[in-house]
Amino acid sequence: MSKTIFITGAGTGLGKGTAIGLAEKGHHVIAAVEIISQITSLREAASEAGVELEVIKLDITSKRDQQLIEEYDYDVFVTNAAIGEGGPIAEIPVDRVREVYETNVFSTLENAQIAAKKFVEKKKGKIIFLSSIVGIVGMPYLGAYVSSKHAVEAIAKTMKAELEEFGVQVATINPGPFETGFNDRMFEEKHKWYDENKNFTPRTSIAETEKILDEQYDPQDMINKMVEVIEADHHAFRTAYPQEAEDMMKEEEKKNWEERV
Numbered sequence: 001m002s003k004t005i006f007i008t009g010a011g012t013g014l015g016k017g018t019a020i021g022l023a024e025k026g027h028h029v030i031a032a033v034e035i036i037s038q039i040t041s042l043r044e045a046a047s048e049a050g051v052e053l054e055v056i057k058l059d060i061t062s063k064r065d066q067q068l069i070e071e072y073d074y075d076v077f078v079t080n081a082a083i084g085e086g087g088p089i090a091e092i093p094v095d096r097v098r099e100v101y102e103t104n105v106f107s108t109l110e111n112a113q114i115a116a117k118k119f120v121e122k123k124k125g126k127i128i129f130l131s132s133i134v135g136i137v138g139m140p141y142l143g144a145y146v147s148s149k150h151a152v153e154a155i156a157k158t159m160k161a162e163l164e165e166f167g168v169q170v171a172t173i174n175p176g177p178f179e180t181g182f183n184d185r186m187f188e189e190k191h192k193w194y195d196e197n198k199n200f201t202p203r204t205s206i207a208e209t210e211k212i213l214d215e216q217y218d219p220q221d222m223i224n225k226m227v228e229v230i231e232a233d234h235h236a237f238r239t240a241y242p243q244e245a246e247d248m249m250k251e252e253e254k255k256n257w258e259e260r261v
Helices: 013-024 037-049 063-071 094-122 143-166 182-192 203-215 219-231 243-258
Strands: 004-007 028-033 054-057 076-079 125-130 168-175 238-241
Touching: 004 013, 004 219, 013 028, 013 037, 013 219, 028 037, 037 054, 063 094, 076 094, 076 219, 094 125, 094 143, 094 168, 125 143, 143 168, 168 219, 168 243, 182 203, 219 238, 238 243
Parallel strands: 004 028, 004 076, 028 054, 076 125, 125 168, 168 238
Antiparallel strands: none
16 A cells, blocks of 8 residues: 655665655655755656655754654654764764764654654554664764664664554664765764874774775665565564674674673
């Protein structure tokens, strides 16, 4: 059955591909993008794919733009928009962490609260939080982003428990590292402040984590999985993909009980 699906952060990467993929499956997609210039490029991409999207400009940190979440009617709300920041958590300027949290946690929660109220009134609906493998795995030198996704996990679990009595579903999708350019940009951000001659964290240590950039997956596989989950009537609370990501997340949780300091 065709659904109306509202997805934020649809201007690039997995969000863009998923919006188009959902439209290809016959769903009405309200695709929200951060900046005006992304409207044209997303409409062109949709046209090339032979589908129509309702593309709107929505900066999720803008109170004025957030009003659009209230104005539209939809069956599924997908909180996909996020930003990233790399660098050692013991040295990163905290104002940069605040900026990550403002988008990934506080504004994401504000958006989800608007959708939640609408769904509670209708006694149905589904909210999907785009989390990450690092919502569970504490990956070094990505602490700002990692901790923000840990917060998203807690918000999703809490909201799921609280909204069940109203017939509202809540779930997470946890991608592994996919080659959309997001991860590359996240590591590059630290160069705005990190200086190997001033910071105590060795450049070589950070470089070890950056090796994951050479091992990223084809984003189309993740897009297909996201489309599958978002349109489904029922599915797991947490969907980690690919299988290697799920295995790593489960191993991390087990390891944390066994590790000693």
